[in-house]
Amino acid sequence: MITFNNISRSFIGDEVETVAIDKMSLTIKKGEFLSVLGPSGCGKSTLLNVLGMLDSIDQGEFKFQTHQVETSSEKQRAQLRKNNIGFIFQSFNLIDELTVEQNIELPLYYHKVAKDERKRLVDQVLQRVDITHRRKHLPAKLSGGQQQRVAIARAIVTKPALILADEPTGNLDSKNSVQVMELLQQLNKAGSTIVMVTHAPEHVHYGTRVLELLDGKIVKDEHIASFTDISEVACG
Numbered sequence: 583m584i585t586f587n588n589i590s591r592s593f594i595g596d597e598v599e600t601v602a603i604d605k606m607s608l609t610i611k612k613g614e615f616l617s618v619l620g621p622s623g624c625g626k627s628t629l630l631n632v633l634g635m636l637d638s639i640d641q642g643e644f645k646f647q648t649h650q651v652e653t654s655s656e657k658q659r660a661q662l663r664k665n666n667i668g669f670i671f672q673s674f675n676l677i678d679e680l681t682v683e684q685n686i687e688l689p690l691y692y693h694k695v696a697k698d699e700r701k702r703l704v705d706q707v708l709q710r711v712d713i714t715h716r717r718k719h720l721p722a723k724l725s726g727g728q729q730q731r732v733a734i735a736r737a738i739v740t741k742p743a744l745i746l747a748d749e750p751t752g753n754l755d756s757k758n759s760v761q762v763m764e765l766l767q768q769l770n771k772a773g774s775t776i777v778m779v780t781h782a783p784e785h786v787h788y789g790t791r792v793l794e795l796l797d798g799k800i801v802k803d804e805h806i807a808s809f810t811d812i813s814e815v816a817c818g
């Protein structure tokens with residue numbers, strides 16, 4: 583699904599250059615669930631932002647599905663992002679003034695989905711994340727775990743090829759964290775490709791692969807035994 587070939591991304595601030603991603607090469611296959619670990623400042627969020635085409639790269643080759651991602655083309659990235667990526671953030675990023683169902687419906691407006699179809703899709707994901715009983719509530723009336731489930735529903739309602747999650751359990755207690763991780767695992771088992779940044783090594787077993795970053799480089803890349811690569815099995 584994704585190929586990174588020698589990708590670099592730096593930031594210039596106060597005459598100091600920070601290399602957030604340092605000549606990184608990486609291949610992500612459809613159906614994988616990657617957990618990205620590493621100390622603060624090692625480039626985890628930058629990697630996610632580049633994968634999600636929120637941020638551009640300075641150097642290297644980035645292929646997404648059949649597309650060669652053009653660094654210079656903000657328009658191409660916006661289009662690819664809209665059609666293929668679902669984001670989940672640590673702080674949920676729901677719109678306070680909109681109800682649960684309105685928050686979830688929002689991306690469908692941007693996709694110009696007709697009203698009946700919007701309702702059908704919203705009903706479907708409300709059930710998927712088990713929050714139908716709270717559909718008319720404002721986010722502030724929900725627990726953190728419920729808010730994150732709404733954010734997940736909003737991320738998946740357009741059926742994106744790739745789900746990106748930046749510390750999705752960072753603001754949750756352990757019980758709600760487990761619920762969110764189990765939900766992400768179910769989505770992965772149903773076919774979603776997921777890349778998740780996490781501060782919690784105890785959560786990596788929900789995924790299929792672990793990346794560890796240090797100073798913008800991959801220092802560890804391990805597959806978790808339970809993951810079966812269907813494409814390789816099919817090829818014998």
Ligand code: ADP
Pocket residue numbers: 593594595600601602620621622623624625626627628629
């Ligand atoms: P992590 O998510 O692993 O904590 P980040 O990807 O956010 O790390 O940041 C990696 C490095 O790049 C850090 O040194 C950070 O200060 C720097 N950085 C990230 N984004 C920016 C930015 N927009 N402007 C300047 N420096 C940045």
Ligand code: MG
Pocket residue numbers: 626627628
């Ligand atoms: Mg970060």
